[in-house]
Amino acid sequence: MTRIIRSLDEIAANYDVLFCDLWGCVHNGISAYPAAVAALQRFREGGGQVCLLTNAPRPAPLVEAGFGRLGIPAEAYDSIVTSGDAAQDGLFAGAVGRRVWHIGPAKDDGFFDAPPEWNDAAPITRVGLEEAEGIVCTGPFDENSDTPEDYRAQLMLARERGLKLLCANPDIVVDLGDRRIYCAGAIAEFYEQMGGESLYFGKPHPPIYDLARRRLALRDGARILVIGDGIRTDIAGAVGEGLDSIFITGGLAAEHMGDDVENPDQARLDSWLAGQGMDATFSMGRLR
Template sequence: MAGTLNMISSLAEISKSYSVILSDVWGVLHNGVDAFSHAEAALEQARQSGIAVVLITNAPRLWPDVEKQITGLGVKSGYDRIVTSGDVTRQLVKEGPRKIFHLGPERDLGLYEGLEVELVEEFEAQVVVCTGFFDDETETPDDYADMLRRFRARNLPFVCANPDIVVERGHRLIYCAGALARDYAQLGGRTLIAGKPHRPIYDAAMQAACELLGRELDRSEILAIGDGMMTDVKGAEDYGLDILYVSAGIHAGEYGNPHEPDEQLLAEFLARHGHHPVAVIPRLR
């Protein structure tokens, strides 16, 4: 976009130019509480037209667990495959030290299933694997400042299974593992991240798309969709993909009414971040 925004009202306006859609999940298909039926319908319409749809999410769990979660929220169609940050993080865990301190809720322990690792207390750990906060309803990054300093004093590697800083949960913003990885990096700690915006998750999504279509793909055939500037948008553009920006997501407060954004403020916001979506839509439909 050279000074102007390509505002669209439906995915169908641009989807015919692509063979594959890589869609974010949280913020695009649901907000952690409610499913967005219009988004599901839009992706299903794309599928019915022959476009392969791969959901690409920074959820720190394996894809069957994410599928169970979104099904429980009411998302029952609109995709062919799911690729998660948890899926690609397993390789980092597999290649790393065996004694792991798990930083995150118990619901994420499936990440280690089938891996030859040992979950230990903090003082025994050779590596930290962070999937989130122990209690993301009440805690903030400040609650972990002392713990992160202890990790840094021992020079422990910090594997981040969810690079998101925050996500929407209903009408609130909830901190994710990425906030702690950010703070650990600021202390000079070593972080390892495979989810968006980093390459491994896009390589996995590309492989899934090629398998679905039964052929190699050019990146110009792929449209990414997302609402996170530092994850979805940056990751797609760094990988050489077109990105459809969903503006009523986590950054909506930057440019007025989420459903009718101030286009000048929105253009200035995108310019500040140096990103150039091929189109902008308030909510996917």
């Protein structure tokens, strides 16, 4: 049974590092949660390190560029590691070829800029589906209206040609304010259901955790705590890595946890987690 806690401070002394999800835990896509920001600042003031570990498909500098608008101060974190960072390694290593069809909005164009460690790699060229060697999906073209079903015809053609799909964000959905939108993971999952092959680099898959450890230069034995609201991404990733976790119930699963988003009902929580076949070390309504 997961233990419900009221504050990160209750357990902070037991950990050296936080791998903290961003969307749904620190912000809602529109603005930061002040209590969450304060909790991360207190953890760092106590000597801990904070890595914001996000399935955003954009490289870390592009994600960080939006922090001023969201209200996330530099004092709240030490490092940012994104699914986009890990997926870029796969892209420039040639995981889906060098001529790719991009599914995603213009805001993700920076994903195709080679990071410094890949400056000597052959360029990646975006082409139409008919000319592509592979697919890169960073999200829907229009996140306000598109669903995976909208891509059925193109994905059927891609499957027939045996194209692999590189998924830069394994999340299925996120909440933008009070609106739920599809992510790249939903399209990648749909492609697999159609018989295609999708490649993943973000949570819960190992590459993003390996990159986070390298970015923070963590020593062996560092006590890491994972925080997130995604049961199939954050919590599954923690289980796969053998790490303790806090499941933030007031995010994607809030509707299942009772009427008070800040205080999940223990019985509802236990029942829902059992139905997911997953458990977390701790749970909390919202990060504070």
